[in-house]
Amino acid sequence: MAQTTAGGNAAFHNFHNDYAHIQDPNERRRLALAEIDKAPFGWYHVRAVVVAGIGFFTDAYDIFAINLVTSMLGVVFWQSAKSKPGVIPTNSDTAIKVATSGGTVLGQVGFGILADLVGRKKMYGLELILIIFATLAQSLSSASPGISVVGLIIFWRVLMGIGIGGDYPLSSIITSEFATTKWRGAMMGAVFAMQGIGQLAAALIALIVTTGFKESLLTAKDPASCDGVCQVAVDKMWRVVIGFGAVPGCIALYYRLTIPETPRYTFDVARDVEKAGEDTKAYIQGKAEGRPDEVRRVTVLADSEGRLETPKASFRDFVGHYSQWKFGKVLLGTAGSWFFLDVAFYGLGLNNSIILGAIGYSKGDNMYEVFRRNAIGNLILVCAGAIPGYWFTVFTVDIVGRKPIQFMGFTMLTILFVVIGFAYKQLLKHNGALLALYVLAQFFFNFGPNATTFIVPGECFPTRYRSTSHGISAASGKIGAIIAQVVFGPLRQRGAPPGSTDSPWLNHVMEIFALFMLCGLFTTFLIPETKRKTLEELAGEVPGTANYDPGSRSGGYKNNPDPDSGSGEKMV
Numbered sequence: 001m002a003q004t005t006a007g008g009n010a011a012f013h014n015f016h017n018d019y020a021h022i023q024d025p026n027e028r029r030r031l032a033l034a035e036i037d038k039a040p041f042g043w044y045h046v047r048a049v050v051v052a053g054i055g056f057f058t059d060a061y062d063i064f065a066i067n068l069v070t071s072m073l074g075v076v077f078w079q080s081a082k083s084k085p086g087v088i089p090t091n092s093d094t095a096i097k098v099a100t101s102g103g104t105v106l107g108q109v110g111f112g113i114l115a116d117l118v119g120r121k122k123m124y125g126l127e128l129i130l131i132i133f134a135t136l137a138q139s140l141s142s143a144s145p146g147i148s149v150v151g152l153i154i155f156w157r158v159l160m161g162i163g164i165g166g167d168y169p170l171s172s173i174i175t176s177e178f179a180t181t182k183w184r185g186a187m188m189g190a191v192f193a194m195q196g197i198g199q200l201a202a203a204l205i206a207l208i209v210t211t212g213f214k215e216s217l218l219t220a221k222d223p224a225s226c227d228g229v230c231q232v233a234v235d236k237m238w239r240v241v242i243g244f245g246a247v248p249g250c251i252a253l254y255y256r257l258t259i260p261e262t263p264r265y266t267f268d269v270a271r272d273v274e275k276a277g278e279d280t281k282a283y284i285q286g287k288a289e290g291r292p293d294e295v296r297r298v299t300v301l302a303d304s305e306g307r308l309e310t311p312k313a314s315f316r317d318f319v320g321h322y323s324q325w326k327f328g329k330v331l332l333g334t335a336g337s338w339f340f341l342d343v344a345f346y347g348l349g350l351n352n353s354i355i356l357g358a359i360g361y362s363k364g365d366n367m368y369e370v371f372r373r374n375a376i377g378n379l380i381l382v383c384a385g386a387i388p389g390y391w392f393t394v395f396t397v398d399i400v401g402r403k404p405i406q407f408m409g410f411t412m413l414t415i416l417f418v419v420i421g422f423a424y425k426q427l428l429k430h431n432g433a434l435l436a437l438y439v440l441a442q443f444f445f446n447f448g449p450n451a452t453t454f455i456v457p458g459e460c461f462p463t464r465y466r467s468t469s470h471g472i473s474a475a476s477g478k479i480g481a482i483i484a485q486v487v488f489g490p491l492r493q494r495g496a497p498p499g500s501t502d503s504p505w506l507n508h509v510m511e512i513f514a515l516f517m518l519c520g521l522f523t524t525f526l527i528p529e530t531k532r533k534t535l536e537e538l539a540g541e542v543p544g545t546a547n548y549d550p551g552s553r554s555g556g557y558k559n560n561p562d563p564d565s566g567s568g569e570k571m572v
Contacts, residue, residue: 033263037181037534048178049187051259052171053194054252055128059164060198062135062245063100066157067349068206068375070096072238075226075367077149086223092150094489099154101482103161104168105475111166112471116313116464120174120265125256127166132246132253134160139243165478169470172458176466177262181534185397188455193390196446199382205244207375209237210368217368226367234367264535268310268463310541313464321465327540330460331469333526337406338453338477340520344417344513345445347484348438355381355438385442392447401531402452406524409448414517416441421511449520453477459530462539488512 039045073096074088081087107127115123138156143149171191179187210217216233220226226234261270311317322328356362361377364370397405420427420437427434453473461469494505530538 033267033534033536036178036263039180041180041183045180045183045187048175049190051252051255052175053191054248055167055171055194055256056191057194057198057201058128058131058245058249058252059167060195061202061248062131062160062164062198062242064199065202065206065241065245066097066100067352068202068378069238069241071223071374072234072241072371073149073153075223075234076231076238077143079224079227079231084224086226094485095150096153096157098482098485099157100161100164101478101485103158103163104165105161105478105482106158107162107165108168108471108475108478109165110162110471112169112467112469112474115170115173115467116269119261119270120170120177120467121259121261123166124170124174124259125253127163127170128249128253128256130163130166131160132249134163135246135249136243139239165471165474168454168474169458169467172454172470173466174259174262176458176535177264177463181532183398184459185402185455185531186394188458189390189394189397189451192451192454193387193394193446196382196387196390199386200379202241202245203375203378203382205241206237207372207379209240210371210375213237214368217371218366220367221365222370223367230367237371264463269313310462311464318465318468321462329526330528331472333523334453334457334460334469334473335476336523337410337449337520337527338457338473339480340516340523341410341445341449341453342477342480343484343488343516344413345450345484346481347488347509347513348441348445352378352381355435381439381442385439386446389443389446389448390451392443393451396447397451397455398531401529402456403524403527403529405447406449406452406456406527407521409444409450409452410517410521410524412444413441413448414514414521416444417510417514417517421507421509421514424507424510449524456527456530459533459535460528460538462541463535466535 070088070093075086078084078088079086081089111123111127134156138153138160141149141152141156143152172188175188175191176184213233213236216229217226219228220230322331356374356377361373361380364373393405416437420434420441427437457470457473458466488509492503492506492509496504528538
C-alpha cells in the first residue's frame with residue numbers, strides 16, 4: 001500500500017497524497033506532477049505566494065531600513081565624537097551595511113545545499129526564525145565598556161544576513177515546485193515583488209516614528225546639537241524601526257513550519273514515503289513526529305530505490321551533470337547575470353544622497369525635518385521606479401518570457417548608465433533630468449534582470465540540485481553587492497579632500513557600471529527561456545525534448561562522459 005507524505009495547510013495543498021494509491025512510483029510521480037503543472041490558478045496559489053512573499057517583505061525591510069537607521073545611530077552613539085559629532089563614521093557605516101551582504105552569501109550557499117540534502121520542509125521556517133531572533137537582538141543592542149555598538153550590530157546583522165540568504169533559494173524553489181506551469185513566472189515574480197513593498201514599509205515606519213517624536217526632534221537643529229530629549233527620542237526611533245522587521249516574519253512563521261514537503265523533492269530525492277505517511281498522521285494528531293514500522297519502511301524504500309528513474313544526488317553526479325556544457329553554461333549564465341546585475345544595482349544606491357538633494361529631500365532646518373524629508377524622499381524613489389518595475393514583471397513575465405525581459409533590462413540599463421556617466425556634470429545642472437534617469441534605471445532594474453535573475457534559477461535546474469544551484473547563483477549576486485559597497489563606494493570619492501563627502505569620481509563609476517550591464521547582456525545568452533515549460537523538461541528529464549539528457553533517467557553518469565556519445569558507465 002502506497003503511503004502519504006507529511007504536512008499540508010490552507011496555503012500548500014499536498015498533491016502527492018492524491019496519487020498515493022498507485023503502485024508504480026514513476027507513474028505516480030508523473031500524474032502528481034502533471035496535476036500541479038496543469039492546475040488552474042486559484043486562491044491556493046495566492047495564499048502560497050503570500051506565505052513565501054512575506055519572507056521577502058521582511059528581507060527587504062531589514063536591508064533597506066539600515067539605510068535610514070545609520071544616521072540615527074550617529075546621533076545616539078557618536079554625539080561626543082571629536083570630529084563630526086552626531087555623524088556615524090564612514091567606515092562604521094559601510095561595515096554595518098556590508099555585514100548583511102556577507103551573511104547573506106553564507107546563507108544562500110548553506111541553506112541552498114541543506115535544502116537539497118535534508119529537504120525543503122525541514123529548512124523552511126528556520127531561516128525566518130534566525131531573521132526574527134537577530135532582528136530583535138539588533139534592536140536591543142547597546143554599547144558597553146567591553147564592546148562597541150558597531151561590533152554588536154555587525155554580529156547580529158551577519159546572523160540576520162544568513163537567514164535572509166536562506167530565504168532566497170527556499171522561497172524561490174518552493175514556489176516554483178508548487179506552481180502551475182502557466183503562471184509559475186508570475187507567482188515567483190510576485191514573491192520577489194514583495195521586496196518593493198518591504199522597502200516602502202521601511203520608509204513608512206521611519207516616517208511614522210519621526211512624526212511620533214516630532215516635539216523632541218524639534219529641539220535640535222543638527223546632529224551635533226541633538227542631545228538630551230532629542231537623543232533619547234532618536235535612540236527609541238532606530239530601535240522601533242529595526243525591531244518592526246520581526247513582526248511580518250512572526251505572522252508567516254506558522255505557515256512555513258507546517259508546509260508539506262514539495263512533491264518533486266519527495267519523489268526525486270527523499271523517496272521515503274513510509275516515514276512521510278506516519279509524519280502526516282502525527283501532524284494531524286498534534287504530535288511532533290511519526291514512528292513508522294521500520295521493517296515496512298525499509299521495504300518501501302527498497303521498492304522505490306529500484307524503480308524510480310531519476311538519479312540520486314551525489315557529488316559525482318553533480319560534477320557529471322554540470323560538466324556537460326549545455327547544463328554548466330546555464331549555471332554560469334544565472335550566476336554571472338546575477339553578479340553583474342548586483343554590482344550596479346547596489347552601486348546605484350551610492351547616488352541616493354545626490355538624488356534626494358535634487359528633489360529637495362536631503363537636508364532640513366532641524367532634526368525633525370532632516371529625518372522626515374529623508375523618509376519621504378525614499379518613499380518617492382521607491383514608489384516612482386522600483387515598485388512599478390516589480391509588478392510590470394509579474395504581469396508580463398509569463399507572456400513575454402524571462403529571457404526577453406532580461407535582455408531588454410540589461411540593454412536599457414547599459415544605455416542609461418552610459419548617459420549618466422558621460423553626461424554627469426551636465427546632468428547636475430538639470431536636477432529633473434538626473435532624477436528621471438535614476439527613476440528609469442530603478443524601473444528597468446526591476447522590470448528586467450533584478451526579477452528574472454531570481455526567477456530563472458528556481459526553474460531551470462534538476463530537483464536534486466535546484467536549491468544548491470539557486471543558492472550559488474544568488475551568492476554570486478551578493479558578492480557583486482559587496483564589491484559595489486566596498487570597492488566602488490570609496491572609489492567614487494577618489495580625489496575628494498580628506499573628510500569631504502563629495503564624489504568627484506562618481507561619473508566614472510557610472511561608466512564602469514555600464515560595462516557591467518553590457519557583460520550581463522552577454523551572460524543572458526547562456527540561460528534558457530523557461531516560459532510555459534515544465535520543470536522536468538527544463539531539467540532534461542523529458543524524452544523527445546531539445547534539452548533531454550539520457551543521464552537524467554535511470555541513474556546519471558559516472559566519469560563525466562558525453563551523454564550523447566552513448567559511452568560511459570551509468571550510475572546505479
